[in-house]
Amino acid sequence: MEIRQLKYYVGVVDHGSVSRAAQRLFIAQSALSKQIGDLEQELDVQLLVRARSGVHVTESGKIFYEYAQAILKQIDDARTAVHCAPESIVGSVVLGVPQSALLPLALPLLQAAREQLPQVSLHMNEELTGNLLDQLKQGRVDLAIFTSNISLVDVEFEPIVAEEFFWIRGKDQAPPRASGHVDTGEVTLEEIAAQPLIMSAMQHSHCMRAIIERVFVEHGVAMPPLAAEINSVHILKSAVRVGMAPTILPLALVAPEVEAGHLVAHRIRAEGMQRVLGICASREIPLTKAKQAVATLLADVVRDLARRGAWPGGYAVEAEEHAHAQAEKELPGPLSTSALRERLRKPRVGAG
Secondary structure, X not given: OOHHHHHHXXXXXXXXXXXXXXXXXXXXXXXXXXXXXXXXXXXXOOOEEEEOOEEEEOHHHHHHHHHHHHHHHHHHHHHHHHHOOOOOOOEEEEEEEEHHHHHHHHHHHHHHHHHHXXXXXXXXXXXXXXXXXXXXXXXXXXXXXXXXXXXXXXXXEEEEEEEEEEEEEEOOOOOOOOOOOOOOOOEOHHHHOXXXXXXXXXXXXOOOHHHHHHHHHHOOOOOOOEEEEOOOHHHHHHHHHOOOOOEEEEHHHHHHHHHHOOEEEEEEOOOOOEEEEXXXXXXXXXXXXXXXXXXHHHHHHHHHHHHOOOOOOEEEOOHHHHHHHHHHHOOOOOOOOOHHHHHHHOOOOOOX
């Protein structure tokens, strides 16, 4: 298998046609078809289905496409690393961010990267959590923001911010009758359980739903029935706003709607109703200087936002503080919480 075959295959998939890809790649169509055929023969699997309208990617082809993209990206990273001056911070970095963390982070981070890392091309991908870790391990994203409640055997984790979860309802939906609290007051798990909730689907539950369900179990309260499962944060908030059902979300995700009076947020009286977000990096893929710089900048930006109150419902977390809290609670936490920090200080041999 040759690198050019990977480039040709990615090009065909991206353009949806052998003929269009041949034009863009400056190769004869017959030669391109032969290269794809040789690749399929070597893999002993059909990657593409040819048709008059173009090509259709098989399920095996979709899997191979993801790996081909990751391999080509790592080759580009290596090429950049070996050609840069030792003191240079140059390159491309892909950061994967779950939908539920993007709103308070995107603009401050992009602005900071533009000012402090002008020679780094930062690509910020909004992803569903069910896809994010696989993309990180495959090398399709260089860094990711994730929660500490999952197994991180192959991933290094640096905690940066903790967020409370709030019970969110539409402005015209009545607060829980049993609470007796004012609209901005607290609610209990029992009060929340009295009516259906809108939640994300199970395959994308890592950053919110899994944590919420664990808290209900730990407090011996049955989970509310599901009114709907919605994976789009925008659609979920719209459904809550029109009164379909309430939901549970971090405050930062709904702060603009709460401030505008479209949604109402209630603090939840239950220990553990929070998540810890951190920076994740694969242990198997070297961190270039550009990736190290983006990881450091990301941690600084998020913690600064939390300390200034610009991350509603969040507070800054240091690695040592989080590790101590995990030990106190005897809960399974991320492995090697300080490893990424040390790694950022000491780049791997050969990283540029």
